[in-house]
Amino acid sequence: MEEDGKGQAADRGEGAPTLEDVARRAGVSTATVSRALNTPERVAPPTREKVDAAVRALGYVPNFGARAMAARRTNTIGAIIPTMENAIFARGIQAFQEALQAEGYTLLVASSLYDPAVEEAEVRALVARGAEGLLLIGHDRDPAITRFLAARGIPAVVTWTWQADGPVPSVGFDNRATMQEMAGQVIAMGHRRLAAISAPTAANDRARARVEGIRAAMAAAGLDPAALDVVETPYGIDTGAAAFARLMSRQHPPTAVICGNDVLAAGALRAAHEMGIDVPGRVSVTGFDDIDLAEVVRPALTTVHVPHRKMGRAAAAALVAMIRGGPTPASTRLVAEIRLRASLAPPPADAPPG
């Protein structure tokens, strides 16, 4: 397109038509065209029709950047998620977007790949594009980012986690308490030697909270929290399988493996199958998130049902309220329920105590 620029430009009639082109063709001023497009009720019907005809004839599409600059509004909201490849985010974000759209906002999504530096860059990029509000995942991040947003007066909501107070209001569930409940169930089944497969906890407060939840349940049951055998590994079925294999090769393998998410758990189940280890006969496995996978896998996965869609909708409502000038709302706590399925059962009778 740039080889010489002249022939091409002719092909497409000197670039995209502008408001002025429309105005000229309709025989009115640019102000009138602008009004016909944005506040049609303030333009006389015959004028409106002339403008509409010109718009159609020219294939006119308003330039978003110019509009944003002149109107000083973008009706755009940004969201930064760790990755689109994780189904749990895809679902929540979809609901978030639908709710925003109903309110007249457009969503821009970026992914941070779990890298804090990338996340910071994405925050700036979204702000540069005029985001009037931001959805973020989790609380772990450089306070400078929060300060930056506050200085700009850009509201933000954190989700996929819940914290009564924090620099940013949250809409989500209590990862620690929920996982404690899950681990409590496992212990109640009679398990004493627990292990966990967790996502890397470094810059991930959700993963950290979940591991803490397990330890809390152990402490509450009189077990030594320090005895929890934790393997951290990146997200993925293969990595989950490898982690499970590692845990089961310990001198005293666990009777229950609590996984930080369903994908890791699915990997554990696959590894168990490959290793000829019976689940839940010999070892129980639990997940977290309740993605579709959980019900399809054999044995079906005991997991925590996270209300992704509800979370997305609630986050959208909170953010829109803030943008429209409401006071900073309190954090909203949703409940995530345990779904008991076949992968959790009492430990084998011959299992030695923890």
Add this chain to the structure above:
Amino acid sequence: MEEDGKGQAADRGEGAPTLEDVARRAGVSTATVSRALNTPERVAPPTREKVDAAVRALGYVPNFGARAMAARRTNTIGAIIPTMENAIFARGIQAFQEALQAEGYTLLVASSLYDPAVEEAEVRALVARGAEGLLLIGHDRDPAITRFLAARGIPAVVTWTWQADGPVPSVGFDNRATMQEMAGQVIAMGHRRLAAISAPTAANDRARARVEGIRAAMAAAGLDPAALDVVETPYGIDTGAAAFARLMSRQHPPTAVICGNDVLAAGALRAAHEMGIDVPGRVSVTGFDDIDLAEVVRPALTTVHVPHRKMGRAAAAALVAMIRGGPTPASTRLVAEIRLRASLAPPPADAPPG
């Protein structure tokens, strides 16, 4: 944060800092600040440092819209996928984005929810935001959209399908031929009574091509293509399960169910389990896409491995070449390979012929 708006405005110094604020603080002109930011090598090092300091102190972030308007470039590419909730798109798009980023482009993603009208609106929205190129899925769409893009001189690439010639170059695989190969394998196993579970074929050339591929394989094997029992159903595990139940309740149930994608196939497997139908003993099931699910499910799913990431990278390369002024490239054909796993086996010995 907006309860009254006045005190706040003071807090944030009347809105976001602009280039001019930076220039004033650094004691240089706005032109110099702009150059320091965009072409640092053309600015004397001491000046550059003053500018950088001012930028940091002010927390300056350039206004993307203003920049785009002045520079007449956005370095932005748009993609419209049916939905983010489908893992296959998530993965391909991720690779697409990574490749674009390496070339200095930013990706904007929109989803059409399989609705042509929404897709058209998204095309306009992305063009409005300055997309310099577009990635689209499949060839099915109103020709007016293609004409619109051609008139604007905006290059587009279609993916997830392959067609030697078309209004838009494509980067993908041949859905029809690939599915024909898959169905050929099924028939070679001895199956005669085939059924299919397909995504709605209305505005989806990929789904349509896959069903045609099955029929072509039947015809090639001397079977009556019209005898193929097809159930169309929206994407989802539950819907796949329901479709499978429906197929198996026919007077003469099939011995093989060929599914248009892995998610529908996973639903079929779940339904089979629930109904006490042995797979592959009584009926075989195949999928398409080879998402993670396929290897985790029991029995493991025979499916078609689609090179999502490779496709994303190739599409990015083609699009960038077109944007940079290259000629419209020929369509690129990738190969999708069949992965034979446990869900496909010969039909039961007592199965009556088709």
Add this chain to the structure above:
DNA sequence: GGGGCGAGTGTAAGCGCTTGCACGGCCATC
């Protein structure tokens, strides 16, 4: 019959940025 008013439209001032052009100073060259 004149004044007031509201509806419909036009004029023009920016919004924040990039970039062609001009300019001043410095060094190398003849």
Add this chain to the structure above:
DNA sequence: GATGGCCGTGCAAGCGCTTACACTCGCCCC
């Protein structure tokens, strides 16, 4: 010791749009 060239910088003209403000009608009311 001029002359030319280059480097670093500033000036100012837009990019395409929205929106206060001003203006013109035509109508209603007194």
